Amino acid sequence: MGLVVQKYGGSSVADAEGIKRVAKRVVEAKKNGHQVVVVVSAMGDTTDELMDLAAEVSPVASGRELDMLLTAGERISMALLAMAITSLGHEAQSFTGSQAGVITDAVHNKARIIDVTPGRIRSSVDQGNIAIVAGFQGVSQNSKDITTLGRGGSDTTAVALAAALDAEVCEIYTDVDGVFTADPRVVKKARKIDWISFEDMLELASSGSKVLLHRCVEYARRYNIPIHVRSSFSGKPGTWVGSPQHERQQEGEAVEQAIISGVAHDTSEAKVTVVGVPDKPGEAAKIFRAIADATINIDMVVQNVSAAATGLTDISFTLPKSEGRKAIEALEKRRAQIGFDALRYDDQIAKISLVGAGMKTNPGVTATFFEALSNAGVNIELISTSEIRISVVTREDDANAAVVAVHTAFGLDSDSDEAVVYGGTGR
Amino acid sequence: MGLVVQKYGGSSVADAEGIKRVAKRVVEAKKNGHQVVVVVSAMGDTTDELMDLAAEVSPVASGRELDMLLTAGERISMALLAMAITSLGHEAQSFTGSQAGVITDAVHNKARIIDVTPGRIRSSVDQGNIAIVAGFQGVSQNSKDITTLGRGGSDTTAVALAAALDAEVCEIYTDVDGVFTADPRVVKKARKIDWISFEDMLELASSGSKVLLHRCVEYARRYNIPIHVRSSFSGKPGTWVGSPQHERQQEGEAVEQAIISGVAHDTSEAKVTVVGVPDKPGEAAKIFRAIADATINIDMVVQNVSAAATGLTDISFTLPKSEGRKAIEALEKRRAQIGFDALRYDDQIAKISLVGAGMKTNPGVTATFFEALSNAGVNIELISTSEIRISVVTREDDANAAVVAVHTAFGLDSDSDEAVVYGGTGR
Numbered sequence: 014m015g016l017v018v019q020k021y022g023g024s025s026v027a028d029a030e031g032i033k034r035v036a037k038r039v040v041e042a043k044k045n046g047h048q049v050v051v052v053v054s055a056m057g058d059t060t061d062e063l064m065d066l067a068a069e070v071s072p073v074a075s076g077r078e079l080d081m082l083l084t085a086g087e088r089i090s091m092a093l094l095a096m097a098i099t100s101l102g103h104e105a106q107s108f109t110g111s112q113a114g115v116i117t118d119a120v121h122n123k124a125r126i127i128d129v130t131p132g133r134i135r136s137s138v139d140q141g142n143i144a145i146v147a148g149f150q151g152v153s154q155n156s157k158d159i160t161t162l163g164r165g166g167s168d169t170t171a172v173a174l175a176a177a178l179d180a181e182v183c184e185i186y187t188d189v190d191g192v193f194t195a196d197p198r199v200v201k202k203a204r205k206i207d208w209i210s211f212e213d214m215l216e217l218a219s220s221g222s223k224v225l226l227h228r229c230v231e232y233a234r235r236y237n238i239p240i241h242v243r244s245s246f247s248g249k250p251g252t253w254v255g256s257p258q259h260e261r262q263q264e265g266e267a268v269e270q271a272i273i274s275g276v277a278h279d280t281s282e283a284k285v286t287v288v289g290v291p292d293k294p295g296e297a298a299k300i301f302r303a304i305a306d307a308t309i310n311i312d313m314v315v316q317n318v319s320a321a322a323t324g325l326t327d328i329s330f331t332l333p334k335s336e337g338r339k340a341i342e343a344l345e346k347r348r349a350q351i352g353f354d355a356l357r358y359d360d361q362i363a364k365i366s367l368v369g370a371g372m373k374t375n376p377g378v379t380a381t382f383f384e385a386l387s388n389a390g391v392n393i394e395l396i397s398t399s400e401i402r403i404s405v406v407t408r409e410d411d412a413n414a415a416v417v418a419v420h421t422a423f424g425l426d427s428d429s430d431e432a433v434v435y436g437g438t439g440r
Numbered sequence: 441m442g443l444v445v446q447k448y449g450g451s452s453v454a455d456a457e458g459i460k461r462v463a464k465r466v467v468e469a470k471k472n473g474h475q476v477v478v479v480v481s482a483m484g485d486t487t488d489e490l491m492d493l494a495a496e497v498s499p500v501a502s503g504r505e506l507d508m509l510l511t512a513g514e515r516i517s518m519a520l521l522a523m524a525i526t527s528l529g530h531e532a533q534s535f536t537g538s539q540a541g542v543i544t545d546a547v548h549n550k551a552r553i554i555d556v557t558p559g560r561i562r563s564s565v566d567q568g569n570i571a572i573v574a575g576f577q578g579v580s581q582n583s584k585d586i587t588t589l590g591r592g593g594s595d596t597t598a599v600a601l602a603a604a605l606d607a608e609v610c611e612i613y614t615d616v617d618g619v620f621t622a623d624p625r626v627v628k629k630a631r632k633i634d635w636i637s638f639e640d641m642l643e644l645a646s647s648g649s650k651v652l653l654h655r656c657v658e659y660a661r662r663y664n665i666p667i668h669v670r671s672s673f674s675g676k677p678g679t680w681v682g683s684p685q686h687e688r689q690q691e692g693e694a695v696e697q698a699i700i701s702g703v704a705h706d707t708s709e710a711k712v713t714v715v716g717v718p719d720k721p722g723e724a725a726k727i728f729r730a731i732a733d734a735t736i737n738i739d740m741v742v743q744n745v746s747a748a749a750t751g752l753t754d755i756s757f758t759l760p761k762s763e764g765r766k767a768i769e770a771l772e773k774r775r776a777q778i779g780f781d782a783l784r785y786d787d788q789i790a791k792i793s794l795v796g797a798g799m800k801t802n803p804g805v806t807a808t809f810f811e812a813l814s815n816a817g818v819n820i821e822l823i824s825t826s827e828i829r830i831s832v833v834t835r836e837d838d839a840n841a842a843v844v845a846v847h848t849a850f851g852l853d854s855d856s857d858e859a860v861v862y863g864g865t866g867r
């Protein structure tokens with residue numbers, strides 16, 4: 014039996030009862046013979062309450078001090094969890110990110126982990142303790158200031174510690190049963206995925222699946238640490254995320270990779286269309302330089318076929334709705350320089366993505382995808398593909414119907430065991 | 441202009457408004473040309489709330505984890521104060537006890553400071569920042585665990601930093617105007633003391649005055665750092681505590697030391713009388729060994745004159761009421777070995793103390809003291825003296841009348857400027 018890292022989010026430790034429930038589960042893993050390292054987030058709404066306090070004392074909270082403030086949240090939850098474990102008769106010690114050796118860059122509020130030196134954690138577990146580590150926080154390499162890791166930071170802490178400690182697995186406990194073939198709130202027949210590759214999980218994460226963040230999966234892939242996403246409210250196994258090597262360990266022998274892992278959707282994006290752009294070299298570059306200079310991240314980009322008569326074309330791209338205004342302003346400012354007829358902005362869109370490494374070698378996936386959308390009466394506005402993903406943009410109102418139709422078409426519904434026969438001539 | 445250390449307690453930073461008020465005062469000191477280091481306690485009831493949470497998850501909270509939990513309190517207040525200062529246009533950086541170099545022993549929940557290495561604080565203020573330091577906490581020398589300093593810990597942090605940084609003064613901001621000649625709630629004519637020696641302040645602190653704790657004054661005396669106790673709600677000067685050297689600096693030239701600094705009273709003690717103890721060598725030792733083995737601190741000890749007929753005597757001592765039961769049990773357990781007739785326990789007592797270095801050289805102080813009590817109809821049950829203090833035990837119900845009478849008798853009342861003529865032949 015080796016070492017496991019378990020991570021519990023804020024909803025799992027929201028109150029004293031939750032902390033005691035988590036303590037029992039942690040002790041169970043220890044009793045099963047594992048060395049256990051636990052990463053915790055702040056309790057429930059603590060972080061929001063601290064942010065409110067910060068807003069009350071200062072309209073512009075500085076990065077360094079905001080990090081100092083927010084890290085109080087995990088300090089509270091980790092100390093309480095250690096106490097709860099001790100009162101179950103097991104030894105536990107809590108450690109701040111800094112004490113646990115989580116070394117980051119100096120970018121406050123969204124620092125990146127650059128090294129993990131878990132000497133104190135290793136020696137604590139080797140002495141028989143359960144080690145509790147504050148998620149979401151670290152210490153900057155040069156200035157020794159306290160930093161926070163930003164969104165998804167606690168999951169990343171857990172994976173980083175698992176890598177540094179060469180853990181058997183990083184268990185991410187959450188309030189859902191695992192990763193599903195589609196959002197279960199939209200697709201009633203969505204199925205829990207038992208096993209998924211790092212690559213497919215990365216594509217799902219960038220396509221709107223919210224269970225794991227891209228950043229955490231990317232870290233796990235780089236260090237080849239399997240993740241087990243599961244519910245803190247039940248004992249059921251959840252979803253394993255890993256490499257083929259882990260799959261073999263899990264299953265005894267490698268099973269055929271599922272063709273399609275799942276269907277993701279995302280309604281947080283908007284679409285900008287630049288109309289009447291001269292179809293000549295350098296035009297697209299001018300547009301996206303303007304966007305980049307405004308530090309806006311874009312997602313899909315599509316250029317229409319040029320109308321021969323005019324020599325003009327349209328370029329569309331998608332971006333987070335929150336960046337919409339900034340993008341329009343950036344483009345208007347360079348209108349003369351870029352030379353376009355009009356800008357169109359549309360935030361009533363949805364992105365539907367089909368993810369699965371199997372599509373590389375299975376012809377007809379794209380055709381089946383488009384047929385399913387067509388049969389459901391869903392119009393496609395943009396298309397974009399990667400090696401293992403196809404995404405389309407539709408009307409936001411059509412999103413749910415589209416996801417359900419595609420989910421069924423690829424045999425992902427939980428009561429359907431039929432293989433799907435692909436027609437057509439590949440994608 | 442040198443460096444000042446300012447300390448603000450929990451009531452001064454109880455909410456966002458309080459924090460903003462403190463920020464303004466800190467900035468004022470900086471504008472006056474000082475380097476400023478600020479020590480803060482946790483906001484208002486934070487510590488109590490965290491203790492409640494700890495009790496909810498575990499009946500026996502361990503020292504190490506309780507310290508980890510409680511130190512979250514100052515982390516919140518210090519980060520918020522730094523933000524509030526920054527929003528006033530000044531640079532501020534907050535530091536945990538550990539970052540500030542407050543090194544302690546490993547006794548959790550009541551650690552003692554064994555060294556202060558304030559390199560980061562020094563370099564922060566040298567760069568022009570206001571440094572904010574978490575009070576009440578440190579890091580243990582060998583295990584590098586987070587510790588808390590126990591009662592009065594934030595005041596001690598402030599004095600220790602002031603000593604290590606060679607500060608001009610350690611300003612302790614509180615919710616009263618300074619140290620008074622008696623408790624103003626009891627004596628309406630109590631006068632604020634402008635200047636008091638370390639020695640007299642130490643005696644007042646051990647006699648029931650609660651403005652400064654013994655521990656903090658002792659530290660200041662050892663390193664010869666003057667303390668200025670003052671209100672965080674007004675701009676008025678408070679009470680300076682220091683050595684004769686500081687008094688000269690304050691006043692231009694040394695003024696005659698006041699004969700009596702003040703009258704303190706304490707109703708938190710109880711009296712134990714061991715009745716019918718054989719009047720022979722070793723008996724008192726047995727009694728106080730029993731008490732010491734139960735780790736009980738005692739205060740006054742008085743042995744009556746032995747009754748010649750019986751060869752038996754009575755021994756009385758006072759101790760905190762909270763230790764009463766433990767002391768009685770400890771003595772009963774060794775009753776046979778010690779050999780006494782009976783134990784009497786009385787928790788309806790008060791201790792009245794008169795403090796002042798001047799009493800050493802002014803005859804008649806004791807007589808005046810006892811006459812004042814007698815004229816007020818107050819009966820004396822025990823008497824105990826030191827070089828610069830006389831304490832008596834009275835009925836608890838008589839305490840207020842006794843304090844008022846003594847305060848008046850020594851000319852301490854604020855509207856009385858008359859010198860007091862001492863009768864009698866010395867104490």
